[in-house]
Amino acid sequence: MPAYLKQGQQQLPGSMGWDVFFSQASFPVTALDNNTSLGLADQAAYLRDTDLKKIEVSRIVRKTSEKQSRWVIENSVNSWRMHFGEQSGGERAGLFLGLGTVDCDDDGAQISFRGDYNQLAREGLSQIKPLSGLTLLNSTTASHIAERLQITGANGVYSPHADAGGNAFAEAYFNLTENRCDVALVSGGSQKITPWYFLAYQSDLSGVSAQAWCPAEAVATVLLSQSPQSAEGVLLSVHRGFSANFQPSDYLLDQIALQLAQSRDGTSAEKPMQIIHVGLPEQAQKMVAPLSRFFPGAHQLLLDTVIGTTGPAGAAIGVNLALEILKRHEMLSSNQAQSNLDLELVDAPVLNAPDCVPLNCQHVLVACYGLQGQQVFLLIGGTSTANALVGDGKGAQHG
Known part of the structure; x- marks a missing residue:
């Protein structure tokens, strides 16, 4: 059984479009200091925040969701609307997400890094509001999307590396071709760039040159379907x-x-x-x-x-x-x-x-x-x- 594809939306750093791939356009970057990057990267590319008002989610979702979760929620809902309008997903619709790990730096109060990773973790954890971690779980992102679109079928959330997005596609594909769902929404969201980002991947990135890569915030969605109608x-x-x-x-x-x-x-x-x-x-x-x-x-x-x-x-x-x-x-x-x-x-x-x-x-x-x-x-x-x-x-x- 084929898995037909429909383009969704994507948000790239600096509101870039496809021109960055098909012309000489370049993406905007911001220089990083050691307090932010822990010395692991020299620059980063950022994505604007969103308040979710345009997609008409509840006030409690807007107030409690975290920034990188808001990116994925808005992008997923808008991508679904592109092809299905306000039609509900139902039990034959699936939801599969590739997401970065989460943190609590929404207030912008970055913790000073003084060379001790354990000290950085202790200070950060002591500043987290009680129970706020429950609102930061990746599963809450999926819950908010599923509630807004009424998707009640197969679902999965995959973290935290680059292949997490690939595995979200793989699981959506298997569920679709094995007839567990008729349509699957697949979305991927980057982890926002804060000291916690670098702390989470410090051991994996220790051998990578700081000049050889640029962490970037982005989000994108694709729809998979059993139906060839309007397939791209x-x-x-x-x-x-x-x-x-x-x-x-x-x-x-x-x-x-x-x-x-x-x-x-x-x-x-x-x-x-x-x-x-x-x-x-x-x-x-x-x-x-x-x-x-x-x-x-x-x-x-x-x-x-x-x-x-x-x-x-x-x-x-x-x-x-x-x-x-x-x-x-x-x-x-x-x-x-x-x-x-x-x-x-x-x-x-x-x-x-x-x-x-x-x-x-x-x-x-x-x-x-x-x-x-x-x-x-x-x-x-x-x-x-x-x-x-x-x-x-x-x-x-x-x-």
Whole structure:
């Protein structure tokens, strides 16, 4: 059974749009000092807050929800409304979230860091209001979204690394293709950038150069459905693996290549695939060579070099970007003038900002990497592939 895709909304740092991928635009960054970053990063990219008034949630939700929760709630509700209006989700709708860990720095009173991580934790915990931790659990984010949209079907919340967003897609896909739900809302939200962010990941980031990455706040949502109606693409396969040295197994890549070959028609066989890497640039770079070996000529984009490291939001951003690339490719294939799209095609095999994303492809592989070696691969086809699946009755595969 195919898993059809519909683009949701995304919010990127500094209100960036797709131009950051298709032109020379750059994202805004803010310099960090050691009191904020604990010396682990030199700069960060921030996202504006929201008061949730536009999506008409209850006053108690607006008052008690935490900032990074508010991002996901608003983005999820608005994405659902794009396709279903005020229609309730019901028991055949699922909800799957990839979220960062939470903290209590909403008041902006940052704790001074004096080189002792234990002291930082003790001071922070002593300043938390009684029972406030109960409002910060990731499950409350899911509860507020489910209540607002009346989604009562299968659900799951995954934290905290970059692959959390990928695993949210994987579980949504499995629930959909195994007929546990008819539609699934998948959303990913970054952890907000505070001293607690760096404290939470201090051991994982200790070997990463402070100049080699930029933490960023972002949120994005995608909808999966059993129905091909208004589909903007199709999730062809999901593959999960693990590698301590960030080298995927040949068997796993063989399975992806096999699914790609089965989904191609005679006109797309010669077109290179686009690969979008989601994860720290130093880790993603290690995946370029093995993927090039299995997918010769593939264009590879390191997402975190373009918009910063968005953690669990990266998978949903990557899938939305994949759908945008495929949509624009099909527009070009329909003999629309390239000049009207204000895009630039490039031949570089590995793309970093400020290069532009190529469009001559009909399949995109979104590869998500966790800090400790987790891997989730999502193979996506465009509307022509989705239409072909409807015609021949083929379904998607997973591994």
